[in-house]
Each structure stands twice: as structure tokens, then as C-alpha cells.
Amino acid sequence: MMRRRRLFCLLAALVIGACTAHRLNDLDAQLTDLDRQCGADEQRRDVDSCRQRYEALAEQALADARGASDPLTRLAFDRVSATAAFHAGPLGAKTVSESTNEGTQLCKELPQQDASAPRDCALIRLAYPLAVSADLARSLTVLLTKLDALRQTNPAAQLPASDLPAVLSLYDWFQTEFDKVSWVRSKLTDPGVSEQLKAYVDDQRRAIYCWALKAYSLAFDVEGTTPASLSALTTRKTALRSRAEDSLGAIDCQTAPALAVLPK
Amino acid sequence: VDPTLIIFGIRALVRLWRGGAQAYAQYARDKAVLLPRLTFPPFDDVDFIRAELLDPQQVWRISANGPLVEFWSTTLSRPDPNVPGSAEALYLAALQIFSERAARESGLLPERGREVAGEKLIAQWAAGTGPVGPVGRFALTLTDVAAEFVGANPSLLGVDANGEKLIGAVATNLTQMIPDDAADFGPKSQFAERVLGIFLRAGLDALARHPDALVNDQHLQQLMQNTLPPIVQALPADLAEQSAWRDVAEALLGPAANAAVETIAANPRAFLGREFDPNNAVGALTQAMLTQASTMGLRERFSEAGALVLYRAALGVIVDRPELFAGQADRPTAQIARDLLATTAASLRDAPAPFDGDLGADLVAAALDSLRREGPRFLDAAAPWERGVAALAAQVIDGLASALRDPQTQRLRSPLSQPQLVELARSFVVQAAQTPGILAGNRSELTALVAGVAQVIARDQAGLLSPTDWLDVAAVAAQESLANPQRLFALAAGATAAPATALLRDLLALAAAETGAGGRDAGGVFFGATLREAMIVTLRAAAGNAAGAAAHPDVVKTLAQQLCDLVRAQPGRMGSKEWLCIFRSAVGQALDQGTVPELSDAHVAQILAGGHLG
Numbered sequence: 037m038m039r040r041r042r043l044f045c046l047l048a049a050l051v052i053g054a055c056t057a058h059r060l061n062d063l064d065a066q067l068t069d070l071d072r073q074c075g076a077d078e079q080r081r082d083v084d085s086c087r088q089r090y091e092a093l094a095e096q097a098l099a100d101a102r103g104a105s106d107p108l109t110r111l112a113f114d115r116v117s118a119t120a121a122f123h124a125g126p127l128g129a130k131t132v133s134e135s136t137n138e139g140t141q142l143c144k145e146l147p148q149q150d151a152s153a154p155r156d157c158a159l160i161r162l163a164y165p166l167a168v169s170a171d172l173a174r175s176l177t178v179l180l181t182k183l184d185a186l187r188q189t190n191p192a193a194q195l196p197a198s199d200l201p202a203v204l205s206l207y208d209w210f211q212t213e214f215d216k217v218s219w220v221r222s223k224l225t226d227p228g229v230s231e232q233l234k235a236y237v238d239d240q241r242r243a244i245y246c247w248a249l250k251a252y253s254l255a256f257d258v259e260g261t262t263p264a265s266l267s268a269l270t271t272r273k274t275a276l277r278s279r280a281e282d283s284l285g286a287i288d289c290q291t292a293p294a295l296a297v298l299p300k
Numbered sequence: 301v302d303p304t305l306i307i308f309g310i311r312a313l314v315r316l317w318r319g320g321a322q323a324y325a326q327y328a329r330d331k332a333v334l335l336p337r338l339t340f341p342p343f344d345d346v347d348f349i350r351a352e353l354l355d356p357q358q359v360w361r362i363s364a365n366g367p368l369v370e371f372w373s374t375t376l377s378r379p380d381p382n383v384p385g386s387a388e389a390l391y392l393a394a395l396q397i398f399s400e401r402a403a404r405e406s407g408l409l410p411e412r413g414r415e416v417a418g419e420k421l422i423a424q425w426a427a428g429t430g431p432v433g434p435v436g437r438f439a440l441t442l443t444d445v446a447a448e449f450v451g452a453n454p455s456l457l458g459v460d461a462n463g464e465k466l467i468g469a470v471a472t473n474l475t476q477m478i479p480d481d482a483a484d485f486g487p488k489s490q491f492a493e494r495v496l497g498i499f500l501r502a503g504l505d506a507l508a509r510h511p512d513a514l515v516n517d518q519h520l521q522q523l524m525q526n527t528l529p530p531i532v533q534a535l536p537a538d539l540a541e542q543s544a545w546r547d548v549a550e551a552l553l554g555p556a557a558n559a560a561v562e563t564i565a566a567n568p569r570a571f572l573g574r575e576f577d578p579n580n581a582v583g584a585l586t587q588a589m590l591t592q593a594s595t596m597g598l599r600e601r602f603s604e605a606g607a608l609v610l611y612r613a614a615l616g617v618i619v620d621r622p623e624l625f626a627g628q629a630d631r632p633t634a635q636i637a638r639d640l641l642a643t644t645a646a647s648l649r650d651a652p653a654p655f656d657g658d659l660g661a662d663l664v665a666a667a668l669d670s671l672r673r674e675g676p677r678f679l680d681a682a683a684p685w686e687r688g689v690a691a692l693a694a695q696v697i698d699g700l701a702s703a704l705r706d707p708q709t710q711r712l713r714s715p716l717s718q719p720q721l722v723e724l725a726r727s728f729v730v731q732a733a734q735t736p737g738i739l740a741g742n743r744s745e746l747t748a749l750v751a752g753v754a755q756v757i758a759r760d761q762a763g764l765l766s767p768t769d770w771l772d773v774a775a776v777a778a779q780e781s782l783a784n785p786q787r788l789f790a791l792a793a794g795a796t797a798a799p800a801t802a803l804l805r806d807l808l809a810l811a812a813a814e815t816g817a818g819g820r821d822a823g824g825v826f827f828g829a830t831l832r833e834a835m836i837v838t839l840r841a842a843a844g845n846a847a848g849a850a851a852h853p854d855v856v857k858t859l860a861q862q863l864c865d866l867v868r869a870q871p872g873r874m875g876s877k878e879w880l881c882i883f884r885s886a887v888g889q890a891l892d893q894g895t896v897p898e899l900s901d902a903h904v905a906q907i908l909a910g911g912h913l914g
Contacts, residue, residue, distance in 0.1 A: 122336035159335060166336050173341065180342070192376055236335060243338040250341035253350045256377035263354055263377065270354055277351075286402030289343035289351070 056104055063097050063116045071123070083125075091127040094120035098135050107142060108153055114139030115156040118163035126171065136164040151226045155233055158224060162237065165216040169244045172209050176251055179203060183257055200258045203251055204269065210248035211276050217241050218279070238284055239292075245280045246289035249273070345391045346378050352394035361393060368393055384489075385478035388435030392474075438474050441493050442467060445500045462507040462515045462565065469520035470500055476529050487542060492532040495549055499528055502557035506565060513565035523560060526583025531590060541594075548594045551604050552611075556586050559612050567619045580633050581618045581625035585611065588637035592645060602645075606658030613668035614640060620672045624685055631684070640686035647690040648697075653711050654718045655697045655725070663693040666726045670733030677736045688739050692746075695739070696728045699750025704758050715760050720767040724757075724774050725750075731778035738782065745789070749781045752789040752801035756808055764811045769832040773804070776836045780843035787846035788839065799849040803838050806857035807831065814864055823871040826864045830876040834860060834883055841887045848891035855890045859883065862899055874904075882907050 070093065074086035094117045101113030117135035121128030139160035146152035179199060186193035195203070221237045252273045255266055263270065280287060341347075353362050353372075362372035371379055371386035379386035446467050477496060479488035507515065531549060536542050560582050589611050593602075602610070614637075618625055627633035648660035655663060667689045670678075679688035700721070704712040716724060732738045732746050739746070753774045765773070777800060781788045788800035797805065814826045826834070838856055842849040849856075863883055867874045885907045886897045897903070 119336050163336055166338055169338055170336075173338065176341070191381065194376070236337075240338050243340050246343055247338075247341045249351045250343060250347055253347040256350055256354075261377065262374070263359060267356075270356060273351075274355055281401075281405060285405050286398060288348075288398065288402075289340065290345075290348055293340040 056100075056106070056109055059100055060109060060112050060116070063093065063100065063113070066093055067116055067120055070120075074123070087124045087127045090120045090124035091131060094118075094124055094128055094131040094135065098131055098138075101135070101138065107146060108156075111139055111142050111146075111153050111156045111160070114142065115159050115163075118160055122163050122167045122170065125174070128167065129171075132163055132167045136160050150223065151228060154224070154226050154229045158220060158229070158233060158237065161220045161223075162217060162240065165213045165220075165244075166240055169210065169213045169217075169240075169247065172206055172213070173247050175202075176206050176247065176254070179206075179254060180250075183254070195254070195258045197259045197261075200255065200261065203255045203258060207248055207251035207255065207269065207272075210244055210251055211272065214241060214244040214248060214276065214280070217244060218283070221283075241280065242284060242287050242289075242292045245276065245284075245287055246292060248276060249289055345387055348398075349379065349387070349390045349394045350377070352397045353390060355397075358397055362390070384480060385435045389474075389478075392435060435474055435478065437489075437493055438477055438496055439471070441497050442471060442474075442500060445497050445504070448501075462510070462513060463504050465515055465517035466500065466503045466507060466520050466561070469517055469524050470496065473521060473524050476525060477532065479532050479535075488532055488535050491535050491542075491546060491549075492528075494546075495528055495531060495553060498550070498554045499524070499557045502554040503561040506558045506561040510562065510565040515565050519564050520561070522580075523564060523582055526580055527557070527560070527586050530583065530587050534587065534591065545590070545594050548590050552590055552593060552607060553586070555604065555608050556589060556611055559608065559615060560586060563615045563619060580627075581622065581637065582615065584625070584634040584637040585614050585618065585640075588634065588641050591638065592641040602658050602661050606661035609658070609665045610641065610644065610661050610668070613665035613672075616672045617668050621675065624671075624676065636684075636686055639684065640689065643687050643690040644693075647694040651694070651697045652701045652705055654721065655700075655712075659718060659722045660693065660697065662722055663696065663725050663729060664690060666729045667692045667733065670730055674733045678733045678738045680737075680739045691739055692729055692732060693725075695744075695746045696725045696732070696750050699728070699747040699752075700725060700754050702747070702751045703754030714754070714757055715763055715765075716757065716767045716770060720771065724754075724771055727771060727775050728778050731775070731782055735782040745781075745785060748791065748798065749778060749789045752798045753777045753804075755797070755801055756804040759805060759808055762812055762815060764808065764815065764827045765832055766828070769828065773832055773835045773839070776839050777804075780839050784843045784846070788843055788849075792850060795850075799846060799853070800839060800842055802853050803842055803849060803856050804835050806854070807835055807838065807860060810857055810860050810864070823868045824864060825867050825876040825879050826860065830879055833880050837880070837884050837887055841891055845888070845891045848894070852891060852894035855894055855896060856887060859886055859890045859896045862896055866899060866904070878904075878908055 070086070070089055074090070097113045097117035097120060101110045101117060104110040104113055114135045118132055118139060121132035121135060124131070139156070143150050143153070143157040143160065146157075150157040179195065179202065182199075183193070183195050186195070217237065217240055221234070221241060224234050224237065252269060255261055255269055256263075277287075352358060353368075354377075360366050361368045363369060368390060371383050371389045373380040373382075379390050446463070477492050479486070479492055481488045503520070507513070531553070535545055563582070589607055593607055625633050625636055627636065644661070644664045648656055648664070650656075651660050654660075670692075671685070671689055676685050676688070678692070679685050680691075683691075700712060704714045706713045712721065714721060728746065728750050757770050757774075760770070777788070781800065789798040791798050808831070811826045811831045814824045818824060819827065842856075860883065863879050866882075867876075867879050882899070882904060886899075889897050
């Protein structure tokens with residue numbers, strides 16, 4: 037009798053473990069499907085619907101992470117959650133925060149810390165600053181759209197001076213997020229870290245840097261600004277460029293998108 | 301069934317399952333996954349320009365007095381939309397700054413950076429889906445022409461290669477080529493592209509022929525600056541005039557640019573360290589030639605060849621006598637160049653054929669060549685030199701016309717062919733240019749000299765002298781006459797012919813009579829070389845005794861007649877050589893004394909033995 041009970045418990049544990057792995061695999065597949073359906077070009081898709089589906093997936097993955105017993109599997113769920121929440125945009129703000137916080141804590145507790153799961157730890161640490169950067173990019177795009185609209189009637193139109201604080205703030209935030217992502221990149225020194233992951237992180241740094249330059253350029257499209265009045269901004273931009281190009285080489289924001297590595 | 305066996309079976313299964321589950325879990329965790337990815341911003345050229353040119357170390361380029369300030373709108377902090385090509389010009393600069401930095405960061409030479417920038421630029425402009433702006437179009441033109449040449453002349457490109465210098469010179473000044481209608485791809489813009497291609501092709505062609513020339517790229521830059529933009533800007537607004545201007549540029553600019561670049565390549569020192577910049581003159585001259593050709597119509601007066609002969613000769617003057625083209629406040633370089641060609645065209649307009657076209661231009665070119673060699677000493681110091689050059693040719697032509705013009709056809713008639721006639725005129729021009737002040741004070745000396753010689757030539761209907769002989773006689777006549785002013789061809793009051801003209805005319809008449817009397821069949825020698833030498837000897841003798849020649853106009857003819865008779869009477873003992881020997885010995889005395897010396901057998905024998913008349 038005793039022997040049968042032990043055998044049952046063992047089988048149950050095995051089934052649950054397999055089920056958890058299957059569940060992780062399934063969520064990853066869903067994430068891939070969602071990405072295929074919604075795509076990177078948000079303009080052509082039903083953005084709200086896509087974001088809701090991403091956020092639903094992110095919440096499921098977070099719940100599964102909290103229910104998983106194996107730390108590495110838990111971390112993988114956190115990674116799926118953070119990634120889905122990133123794609124959910126503003127809807128995923130809370131989830132991305134929770135999944136990255138919990139995942140980051142987990143990475144610290146692993147036997148070899150980040151080196152135990154270098155990719156997932158790196159992605160979890162990156163998810164939040166990338167999500168913030170994506171949000172900043174959306175805010176900047178709103179201003180760019182506004183400027184485009186103004187120029188429909190007057191090609192020489194500029195943004196009203198009242199938009200300048202927002203533009204300058206966006207620049208500062210991009211700079212901050214760039215530095216955060218650069219810090220994560222600086223920790224990817226373990227031999228187990230793939231070169232592809234490093235290249236991927238570098239691409240994200242380039243993207244944030246280019247958004248910062250875009251914000252910088254937009255500042256000159258605000259009424260009343262001059263190179264002199266924006267000299268402090270120029271100084272910060274020059275310093276940012278030095279930091280970026282010291283490790284990334286010269287960055288051409290016009291050709292960088294075409295050179296970015298394909299994410300896997 | 302043995303339960304133990306079943307339990308062992310289950311254990312085996314669990315073992316397998318556990319391994320599989322662990323492997324599956326690891327697969328699920330580690331498989332390639334979707335990563336969060338940021339999109340890049342829409343980063344247009346203006347963003348790129350601002351990112352580079354507003355940098356504290358680069359902003360000087362678009363600040364006051366900066367080289368690119370004209371393209372920058374300070375109010376919009378972007379390329380000035382009212383300046384065509386501004387976005388491209390600034391983009392070009394930004395790309396160069398970026399690429400050089402990129403090269404530095406990669407440990408490459410800045411040249412490599414520029415190369416990278418060039419590749420990017422061409423790739424962007426060549427493959428761009430949108431309309432290419434003016435700078436882009438110009439750059440593509442440069443690339444096309446350069447590629448065309450480099451295939452056949454690979455050594456043209458490379459470090460310090462002349463072709464690269466020329467392309468660099470043009471590329472550096474590309475923005476200056478952009479006319480104000482470039483944004484709309486207007487007529488000037490289209491014309492500028494065409495002109496650019498013509499200039500570069502011609503320049504490369506010239507440099508390919510001078511692979512070892514040490515060409516200064518600054519000179520090429522200045523040549524380009526001084527030549528092309530003014531030609532583009534001068535494109536008239538009127539459609540018909542535009543067409544004429546285009547035709548002229550198509551026909552003349554290539555050869556002119558070829559000649560100009562060749563001049564720079566062949567005379568590098570001439571363009572160095574001068575107070576006056578000869579490049580300005582080359583540009584002014586090129587534009588003046590095109591303007592002149594356009595004004596009077598291409599091929600109306602000169603063919604392209606005629607215009608280019610003048611142009612090349614004027615280039616020679618720029619190289620050797622640049623001070624002549626040095627502009628002053630009241631007479632800038634451009635005006636000097638214009639006046640030179642306009643005066644030439646005007647002076648040849650009324651000239652008789654064949655001097656009313658290319659042959660006239662040849663003559664003026666000969667005058668310019670003489671000016672280059674001799675300096676302006678033959679000119680009238682009181683008048684602009686460029687008018688004097690045309691006047692020199694005009695005086696020679698006038699002299700020929702007065703003697704050779706057929707009253708009915710108004711064309712020149714002479715035993716000489718047209719090229720020989722030009723050669724004759726050229727010899728007068730060359731000789732005259734060696735004579736100080738020949739044109740000063742409205743002198744007609746040169747015209748009289750030419751007319752006097754031409755009158756004699758015109759009488760030689762029987763061809764007693766070959767054209768070459770006549771050219772020799774004319775050369776001596778010019779030499780002696782110009783060296784001995786107011787003697788040989790000055791018409792005295794009441795006289796119908798100048799002394800030298802009369803002397804030559806009489807000798808020719810005698811030769812004609814001799815021919816009529818049997819000529820060579822009768823043992824006569826007075827034709828061809830003998831006649832030529834007799835004329836030359838007479839001219840030299842008369843030059844030193846003009847009074848005798850004027851006082852005794854028939855004595856030379858008498859002497860010649862007696863010698864003809866003498867030689868004809870003793871064909872076994874005397875011939876042409878003896879005729880000339882005696883004539884040389886006797887003609888001076890004859891002119892001096894007005895009588896023919898005694899030609900006794902003893903005297904003749906003495907002369908032929910190497911002695912002189914006593």
C-alpha cells in the first residue's frame with residue numbers, strides 16, 4: 037500500500053513537471069503567433085486588440101511563473117510575461133514591472149546568479165527599460181505627427197514653444213534608458229552568453245540612441261529655439277554620442293535599422 | 301503477471317519519462333524565443349544633418365562666415381528651403397563628418413572615411429526611390445563620367461592622381477554649380493548638369509594625355525569655379541537664345557576645357573605664386589569665347605576650330621604674359637577677354653575672304669603667339685593691347701586686300717593658295733611683332749609693306765616664282781622694311797609705287813620678258829631661284845640705299861637685263877650661279893651710282909674669281 041502511494045506521488049510530480057514545460061512551450065508558441073498576427077508594423081493592425089491579447093498572455097505567463105516550482109522554469113515564464121507585456125504597450129505597464137521585478141530577484145537567487153540563465157536574465161533586466169523606451173517613442177511619435185500635421189499647411193511650421201519641455205524631457209528619458217540598457221549590456225560577459233544576444237542588446241541601444249537623437253533634432257523644430265538656446269542639450273547629446281560610439285562605433289541612424297540583427 | 305516485473309517496468313518508464321521531462325523542460329526554457337524589440341525612429345536627412353553639424357566642433361561650418369552658412373536657415377535651424385540643393389549640400393558635409401569619425405573609430409584613415417561616405421552617398425542617390433536633388437544628380441553625373449574614364453585609364457584615379465584631383469575639384473565645388481532653379485529641375489539646372497559632364501570629360505581626357513604632369517588641385521578648383529558657374533548663370537531666359545547658348549557650350553566648352561586643363565597641366569609653374577591669378581583669366585576667357593560665339597552665331601564667322609585656335613592662343617598669352625589679363629577697376633579681366641574676342645570678330649567681319657573666317661582667326665592667333673613671345677612692345681602703348689592684336693592682323697589683311705582684291709568678286713586673287721596666303725600674312729605678322737611700336741600712332745607702314753609685296757605677287761600670273769619663293773621674298777621684304785623704317789615701302793610724294801615695289805615689279809617684268817623671249821629654251825636663267833635671289837639681294841641692297849633706289853629706279857632692271865643677255869650669250873661658261881654672283885657684286889654700286897658697272901670679260905672674270913668690281 038505504502039509502495040503504491042509513493043509511486044502515485046512520483047507519477048503525479050512527473051506529470052505536473054511535464055505539464056509545466058508544455059505550458060511554457062505553449063505560451064512561447066502563442067507569443068510567436070501573436071507576433072506573427074500583429075507584426076511589428078502596428079500601424080496596419082488593430083493595435084488595441086493586439087495589445088489586449090499581448091497583455092492577457094503576459095498576465096497568464098506571470099501567473100504561471102508564480103505557480104512554477106522550478107526556478108529556471110519560473111524565470112522562463114517571467115521572461116515570456118515581460119516580453120508579452122512589452123508588446124502590450126501602455127496596457128502592459130504594470131505586468132512588465134511585476135514580471136521584471138520578480139524575474140530580476142530570481143536571477144539574483146539562482147546558484148550562479150545571471151550566469152545560470154544568461155539569456156532570460158538579460159531579457160528580464162532589459163524588458164523594463166525597453167518598455168519605457170517604447171513608451172517614450174510613442175510619445176515622441178505623437179509630437180512628430182503633430183509637426184507633420186502643422187506642415188501640411190505650412191512647410192516651415194514648427195511646434196509651439198509650449199511643447200519644448202516635453203521634447204527636452206523625452207530626450208532626457210531616452211538618455212537615461214540608454215544608460216540602463218548599456219549597463220545590462222556591460223554585464224553580458226559570461227562565456228555562456230551568445231554573441232547573438234550581445235548583438236541584439238547592442239541593436240536596442242542603437243535604437244534608443246537614435247530616438248534620443250530624434251528628440252534632439254525635434255527640439256530645433258520648436259518655435260523660438262536656436263542652437264544657442266539649446267547648447268546645453270547639444271552638450272548632453274555630444275556626451276551621449278561619445279558614450280554610445282565608444283562601445284558601438286559610429287552610429288548611422290538612417291542605416292542602423294537595416295543592419296539590426298533579427299531577433300530570435 | 302509477475303507484479304515485480306510490472307514494478308520494474310513502471311520504474312523504467314518513470315526513469316525514461318523523467319529524463320524526457322527534464323529534457324523537454326530545458327527545451328521549453330531555452331528554445332529560441334521572441335525578444336522585445338524597439339523600432340528605430342524615422343530618421344531623415346535633417347535629423348542627420350542636425351546631429352552632425354550642430355555638434356560644438358562642427359557648428360562653425362554653418363555659423364557666420366562658415367563655408368556652409370548660405371545653406372543653413374538660422375530661423376528654422378534646418379537647411380534653407382529657399383536655397384536649392386541646401387539639404388543635399390549639408391547632408392554631404394554631415395555624411396563626410398560622420399564617415400571620417402567612423403573611420404577614425406575603426407582605426408582607418410580619413411580618406412577611407414570619405415570613400416565610405418562617397419559609397420553611401422552614391423548608393424543613396426542612385427538607388428533612392430524619390431526624386432534625386434541637384435547635388436545628387438550632379439554627383440551621379442560625376443560618377444558616371446569618372447567611371448567611364450577610369451575603365452580606360454585606371455591610373456587617373458588614386459592617391460595624388462590627376463584625375464582624382466580634377467574630380468575632387470569639381471566635387472568640392474559642386475554646390476556652387478547649383479543654379480537657382482535647381483529645385484524645380486529648371487533649364488539652368490539641366491544645363492548645369494550637362495556642362496558639368498562636358499567639363500569633366502574634357503578635363504579627364506586632357507589629364508590622361510599628361511599622366512606625369514604635376515597638377516595642383518587648387519588650380520583645378522579655381523578653374524572650375526571661374527569657368528562653370530558663370531557659364532551656367534549666363535544661360536539666357538529667352539528660349540531661342542537658350543538654344544543658341546546650349547549649342548555653343550556643347551560645341552566649344554569641351555575642347556576649351558580640354559585646352560584649359562592641358563594648359564594648367566603643361567604649365568604648372570605659370571599658375572603658381574603670381575600676384576595675378578591666371579585662373580581668373582582662363583575662366584573669363586572661356587566665358588567670353590562662348591558669349592562671343594553665341595552672340596554672333598556659332599559658325600557664323602568662325603567654325604569651332606577657328607574659335608578654338610584663338611582661344612588656345614589667348615591661353616598661351618595668359619600663361620606667359622598673365623599681366624596683360626590683370627584686371628583693373630575700369631577694365632576688369634572679364635572685359636579684357638570680351639574685348640579681345642569682340643574686337644577680333646569685328647575686325648574680321650569686313651575682311652575679304654579668306655580672312656573673314658577661320659583663316660583670319662589663324663592670323664590673329666599668330667599675332668597672339670607673337671605677343672606671347674615678344675611681349676607688347678609692337679603695340680601702341682596708348683591703346684588697349686587686345687585691340688592692338690586685332691589691329692596688327694587687320695593691317696596685314698588690309699595690305700593684302702588693297703593689292704589682291706578682285707574689284708568684281710571682292711575676293712583676293714593671287715598665285716598663292718589660301719594657306720600660302722595665310723602663311724604670307726603670318727610671316728608679316730611675326731616680323732611686325734618683333735618691331736617696337738609698329739602699331740603706334742596709327743602708322744600705316746605695315747599695311748604699305750604688305751600691299752607693296754602683294755602687288756608684285758599679284759603680277760606673277762605666269763608663276764615665275766613658286767609660292768615658296770614668294771614667301772621667302774616676302775619674309776626678307778618684311779625683315780628689311782621693318783628694320784629700316786620709311787625706306788623701302790614708303791610712297792614718296794608723286795610716286796606711283798614705293799621704291800622696293802618698283803624694283804621688285806621691274807625684276808618680275810624682266811623675268812616675264814625673258815620668258816617671252818625664249819626663256820630656258822633660249823638659255824635664259826632669270827626665273828625661279830635666280831629671280832628669287834635677285835629680288836632678295838635687291839631688297840637688302842635697297843634697304844641700305846633707299847635714296848639710290850628712289851633716284852635710280854631703272855638701274856637694277858638694266859643691270860639684270862645685261863646679265864641676262866650676258867648669260868644667254870655664253871651658255872657654256874655662265875649660268876644662274878654666275879648671274880647671281882655678278883648681280884650681288886654689282887647691284888650695290890649700281891644703286892649708288894645710278895649706272896650699271898662695266899661688265900667686260902675681265903671684270904666678269906674678276907668677280908667670278910672671288911673679287912669685286914673695282
